[in-house]
Amino acid sequence: MKEKVQLFGRSLSGMIMPNIGAFIAWGLITALFIETGWMPNERIAQLVRPMSSVLLPLLIAYTGGNMVAGQRGGVIGAIAAMGVIVGSDVPMFIGAMIVGPLSAWVIKKFDKLMENHVKAGFEMLVNNFSLGIIGAVLAVLAMFGVTPLVSTLNHWMSIGVGFFVDHGILPLTSLFIEPAKVLFLNNAINHGILSPMGIQQVEEMGKSIFFLLEANPGPGLGVLLAYCIAGKGNAKSSAPGAVIIHFFGGIHEIYFPYILMNPLLLLATIAGGAAGVFTFSLMGVGLTAPASPGSILALVMMVERHCYMGLFLGVLIAAVVSFVIAVPLLKFMGKDTSLEEAQQKKDAMKKQAKGIQDDSSPAAEPVQGAAKGQGRIRKIAFACDAGMGSSAMGATVLKKKIAAAGLGGIEVIHTPVSSIPADVEIVVTHQELGERAQRSNPNAERILITNFLAAPEYDILVEDLKKRNQA
Numbered sequence: 491m492k493e494k495v496q497l498f499g500r501s502l503s504g505m506i507m508p509n510i511g512a513f514i515a516w517g518l519i520t521a522l523f524i525e526t527g528w529m530p531n532e533r534i535a536q537l538v539r540p541m542s543s544v545l546l547p548l549l550i551a552y553t554g555g556n557m558v559a560g561q562r563g564g565v566i567g568a569i570a571a572m573g574v575i576v577g578s579d580v581p582m583f584i585g586a587m588i589v590g591p592l593s594a595w596v597i598k599k600f601d602k603l604m605e606n607h608v609k610a611g612f613e614m615l616v617n618n619f620s621l622g623i624i625g626a627v628l629a630v631l632a633m634f635g636v637t638p639l640v641s642t643l644n645h646w647m648s649i650g651v652g653f654f655v656d657h658g659i660l661p662l663t664s665l666f667i668e669p670a671k672v673l674f675l676n677n678a679i680n681h682g683i684l685s686p687m688g689i690q691q692v693e694e695m696g697k698s699i700f701f702l703l704e705a706n707p708g709p710g711l712g713v714l715l716a717y718c719i720a721g722k723g724n725a726k727s728s729a730p731g732a733v734i735i736h737f738f739g740g741i742h743e744i745y746f747p748y749i750l751m752n753p754l755l756l757l758a759t760i761a762g763g764a765a766g767v768f769t770f771s772l773m774g775v776g777l778t779a780p781a782s783p784g785s786i787l788a789l790v791m792m793v794e795r796h797c798y799m800g801l802f803l804g805v806l807i808a809a810v811v812s813f814v815i816a817v818p819l820l821k822f823m824g825k826d827t828s829l830e831e832a833q834q835k836k837d838a839m840k841k842q843a844k845g846i847q848d849d850s851s852p853a854a855e856p857v858q859g860a861a862k863g864q865g866r867i868r869k870i871a872f873a874c875d876a877g878m879g880s881s882a883m884g885a886t887v888l889k890k891k892i893a894a895a896g897l898g899g900i901e902v903i904h905t906p907v908s909s910i911p912a913d914v915e916i917v918v919t920h921q922e923l924g925e926r927a928q929r930s931n932p933n934a935e936r937i938l939i940t941n942f943l944a945a946p947e948y949d950i951l952v953e954d955l956k957k958r959n960q961a
Contacts (some may be wrong), residue, residue, distance in 0.1 A: 504553070507681055507782070513685075516545075521795065522791075523743025538691075538817065552567055554594070555594035559594040565621060566624065581690055584640050597621065604620070620664045660767055671704065681782070687700050689780075708806065710812075712809040716817045720820040729748070735883065752819065755816050766808050772800075773804070775801050778793075867915050870903075874907060910927060917935070917937070918936075
């Protein structure tokens, strides 16, 4: 069930994250040039509305269509998205997320149907006119069919959000957000749900607190600082480095294994997140665009000009509350074990409960796959949920270790776990994403890790590569 939710969330965030640069551009223009911005300019501010209502939905629809049927799918997704854009007075991000992939699926099925039925010399004619005709039909259908549906959905979502805001219980959203983040649903929540609502609120108010509900680095910072003080073994020694990467690099996934090691720490992040949201609400803090990654630097760049004090205070209070709760949990209820040992024990217990024989590799053997230790390796991928955060960091670590070992001719890339290239021979990913990695590229060997910073599997892999590539 969790894997299906992750896949659904990945499909949503996968349409947003490749276009984050465009969202940031829109956010910067909004923060600088609207009437309440740093440098109000009526003419330049005219960019704000078209970018949010036309450019961003088109990019989302194109990306969603491209995910399903390549460039052809992206084009028809953008065509169909114009139907929901023109048919509504509000930014149609959700509508674009629906019609983009759906339109691409239609053209993909049509192409499959016409395969081997087109006479030589007529391929371009059929391809162009089929795309144009089907795209035009889908645009009209989207305008009169999808737009009312999405508008109704937006209305109910607004009512739901309004209930939380009007009753002053927005901090309670941390009860759902913080546990979901640890299950690697952070990108799905932030970019698939909160960002569309936040952008619509920016249209009305010039800023939105929704961009801060998941992106606040305070709760995770508090837990990592608690590990620095009261942690044990490898978890304690790796925590300071994780603090820097989490707080300044914005890679929140770095602290998820520390929570999985001691799930009671969810109480700390939930309380810290709620305290941060309460502070943001009290002081009227909001961002002008999504902060991605969730770094304090990104938050400072995207915050509305009058909200700096409230932003820093909210992050600080969230970190302090999380830290105060996490320290006693670690001291009195923590286990005298390493981060890796805790994760291995959890996995073993899970398999035993399900009656599955534990045939995975021993702790000292990181490679889990059918062709372990055989053949020269030319391409390695580090995979995470979105392919942009922890995977990029892990790929950098591996590249440095491989270069230091004098191993040439090995390409190391970072990629989304749901779309690992077929030519990748070894995949390195977090244990929580192991099943998805196997589905994405069943022929690749897998290395499942629990600690992005100090995984012993990195060094073992390098030694294995020395033997294999020098054989």
